[in-house]
Amino acid sequence: MKTRIFLAAVVLAAIVGFVLVTIRPALQPKGPRLDRRQISRQFKPPEIPPPPLPMPVIATPTLVPPMPPRPMPLVVPRNDPVPGPLEVPIQHGATIDFSTGAPMVKMQGKDQEALDRALKEMAEATKNTSFPPPKK
Numbered sequence: 001m002k003t004r005i006f007l008a009a010v011v012l013a014a015i016v017g018f019v020l021v022t023i024r025p026a027l028q029p030k031g032p033r034l035d036r037r038q039i040s041r042q043f044k045p046p047e048i049p050p051p052p053l054p055m056p057v058i059a060t061p062t063l064v065p066p067m068p069p070r071p072m073p074l075v076v077p078r079n080d081p082v083p084g085p086l087e088v089p090i091q092h093g094a095t096i097d098f099s100t101g102a103p104m105v106k107m108q109g110k111d112q113e114a115l116d117r118a119l120k121e122m123a124e125a126t127k128n129t130s131f132p133p134p135k136k
Contacts, residue, residue, distance in 0.1 A: 095111045097104045 091105060091107075095106045095108065097106055
């Protein structure tokens with residue numbers, strides 16, 4: 001019973017609120033009608049003259065004709081001798097050292113031993129190597 005009375009009070013309050021918010025303002029007389037054109041004329045800002053613009057300065061550039069091409073100098077052959085390839089005679093058992101820029105022939109026993117050792121290692125590494133003929 002209490003819930004029915006509470007529910008009726010909530011519905012009645014909703015109806016009263018609806019009438020007060022939506023229907024009652026529609027029944028009251030409206031205020032005076034405003035003329036929008038008159039309001040826009042009354043609150044129109046004053047006219048401001050545009051700022052003065054500077055006068056454009058037009059200057060024509062003077063063109064300078066290009067300089068005539070300079071004559072190309074003749075190529076003079078060089079008088080200094082051009083070095084040719086360095087000739088170093090082949091000497092067996094000697095080492096030629098080019099580390100200083102010039103060939104230097106050195107004869108040392110260590111070089112020959114290193115060459116013999118490298119030759120034996122290459123022969124040993126390639127003794128079982130064979131290449132089959134290409135298939136046709």
